[in-house]
Amino acid sequence: MSDTVMLDAATETGAAMEEAVAVFMLHPENFGASVAAGYANPLAGYVAGRGGVLGEASGDTVGAVFAVFEPVGVAALWDEGVAVRGAAGAAEQYWTQAADFGRKYLSGAEGLERIAALGEKLIAATPIAGLPLYAGWRAMPLADDAPARALQVMFVLRELRAAVHFNALTISGITPIEAHMLNKGPQYASMFGWAEPYADGADKKDRYDEVEQATNRRMSEIFAGALEPAEAEELSRLSTAALASLKAAVPS
Known part of the structure; x- marks a missing residue:
């Protein structure tokens, strides 16, 4: 019974946190904040900001870690971005933007302190x-106030699930473009910088399903190692509610 609870809770929490952080990352206000911070190209601010916790790495290294992005474009955006504030400065700026976004749009959600507390238990374990x-972002200091801290914890846990997923995907032999096509299709493939024609990966559909199952299974193990079943269900419920509150508050 508890195995099923943990699997469902981990899957639902992961989906809610992924979407909530994507709302922040992709919102025009966040892009505007990057421009105001000196990044003429907000995508360079995103790549340098998100990857900045890796330190003064090469663009090729950052492209490898980002995994599902077209690597040549990521490397160029990285070089452009780190020229503005360096790697550490970019990460600090992006972390500030996440905190500010949480304060502005997540403050109406219930249980933010619990989201942060339960999420931090997962991170610590x-x-x-x-x-x-994930290693880089979990080392970043969290904001003191609940809305900012909750979104930052969601951010770290999103990086955790993404990294677990990327590992499973790499082992599977599915290419990044095939993964996009099997997941959300050509629009996402284009958004992540890939150029047509796209290999559809149709012959690897079963393998992709196995990657998703492996990711969710590993995340459920992580949940079980840190939380009681009731805590896992609470985190799932509160994360889903926080996503709904965020989407309702953020202007389209």
Whole structure:
């Protein structure tokens, strides 16, 4: 019974947090904040900001860690972005933007302190081996106020699930473009910088399903190692509600 509870809770929490952080990352206000911080190209602010916790790495290294992005474009955006504030400065700026976005749009959600507290239990209990972006972001200091801290914790946990997923995807032999086509299709493939023609990966559909199952299974193990079943269900419920509150508050 508890295995099913943990699997469902981990899957639902992961989906809610992924979408909530994507709302922040992709919103025009966030892009505007990057421009105001000196990044003429807000995508360069995103790449340098999100990847900045890796330190003064090469663009090729950042492209490898980002995994599902077209690597040549990511490397160019990285070089453009780190020229503005450096790697550490970019990460600090992006972290500030996440906190500000949370304060502005997440303050109406219930249970933000619990989201942060339960999320931090997961973060503290999860080993960092093989999860470089997660390792970098979990070392960043969290804001003191609940709305900012909750969104930042969601951000870190999103990086955790993404890193677990990227590892499973790499092992599977599915290419990044095939993964996009099997997941959300050509619009996402284009958004992540890939040029047509797109290999559809149709012959690897079963393998992609196995990647998703492996990711969710590993995340459920992480949940089980840190939370009681009731806590996992609470985090799932509160995260889903926080996403709804965020979407209702953010202007389209």
